Amino acid sequence: MAEVGMRPPASPLRRRALRALRWLFTPLRPDDYLELINPLWSTRELRGRVERVEPERGGAATVLIRPGFDWVGHRPGQYVRLGVVIDGVHHWRAYSLTSSPDRADGLISVTPKRVDGGVVSPFLVDRVHPGEVVRLGEVEGSFTLPDRLDRGLLFVTAGSGITPVMSMLRHLAPGPGLRDVVHVHSAREADGVTFGDELAALDEQHQGFRLELRITGEDGRFTPADLDTLCPDWRERETYACGPGELLDALQSHWKRHGDAGRLHHERFQPIVGGEDAEGSGGTVRFAHRNLDADCPPGTPILVAGENAGVDMPFGCRVGVCHTCVLPIREGRIRDLRTNAVSEKHNEIVRTCVHGAEGRVTVEL
Ligand code: FES
Secondary structure, eight states: OOBOOOOOOOOHHHHHHHHHHHHHHTTSOTHHHHHHHOTTOOSSSEEEEEEEEEEETTTEEEEEEEEOTTOOOOOTTOEEEEEEEETTEEEEEEEEBOSOTTOTTOOEEEOOBOOTTOSHHHIIIIIOOTTOEEEEEEEEOSOOOOSBOOSOEEEEEEGGGHHHHHHHHHHHTTTGGGTTEEEEEEESSGGGOTTHHHHHHHHHHOTTEEEEEEEHHHHOOOOGGGHHHHOTTGGGSEEEEESOHHHHHHHHHHHHHHSOGGGEEEEOSSOOOSOTTOOSOOEEEEEGGGTEEEEEOTTOOHHHHHHHTTOOOOOSSSSSSSOTTEEEEEEEEEEETTTOOEEEEEEEEEETTSEEESEEEEEOO
16 A cells, blocks of 8 residues: 655754754854855744746646755645745745645745735735745644555545645655545636646546546536536545535535545635534633633634733734734643644643633733
8 A cells, every 4th residue: 555645854964953053152043144154044943945936827826945954844735834024024824735745856835826905825926036035834734645545535626725635646646646536626717727737637647546627617516416426436435625615514514414524534724713513611711911801602712702801912814824813821721623622731822813711721911
């Protein structure tokens, strides 16, 4: 069976050498000197240099980046937070990595689609130039392939939902990974399919890979019931889906009613946070410096609990990607409202927009 999703090793020698430099310069900061030699040699934060920008169909562009020495690699399907300075203002956004982790040249890529009226995506698609240095946050995400492929795969994607799956396909293509794969992809227009040529080439070159392209402007919208025709053995396959929330909701309820929900893996660009079905009993958030207690019912983020109590809370995306809302938790149990996982915190930083209180929680604010 194919081994997939292995982490590529970073160069430990280079990493050790730069860490040693950090120790030698302490308490001064070596970065000011290192940056004169190479702007990617920061010991404080991970950076990358834009190498190329390749236009893609559908108003997107692939930005190829050479990451700095501390890049530890990614698993296909994960995303990275990207920091850019636009007109003097720092912005952070999360993008799925579209590159295979096995690229021989060591480059990584993201493929944002231009959002009209947006700030970061138009910058990355139209304005960023080779040589520009960007900041790289942590690689995150559990939308990843299993280590062993024991059964056939089904990918269901729509629009920009192709991006994490493209990393998976590029990773699988050189080995035996595409020997039994069906990919149902929806796009609005035939000439606007991002990665359309590469997907068609995979379909042509790999006998075990079948692309079912649904052009919604001509064929109508894809529904889960269509799978009985497009991929009759869908129940037997490990399925990876990424696309708009309505599509993922429909797939989830279809798998619950007619399949095995455990075999459907999905990636939401907008996570579901809390809501009516929220678990847990909620709690109280104490804002220590304000000497104020805020009620935090089940499914309510600490951010919202603070706002409801009149606290001026920091926030950005409100969906757990930008880290603008982070605050130190002095003590208490918190619930991740996306996964329902509960953890005990003691002087740790958390994202208040996606965590609720589980009992009494004290925040340093
Ligand atoms: S992570 Fe962006 S506001 Fe919380």
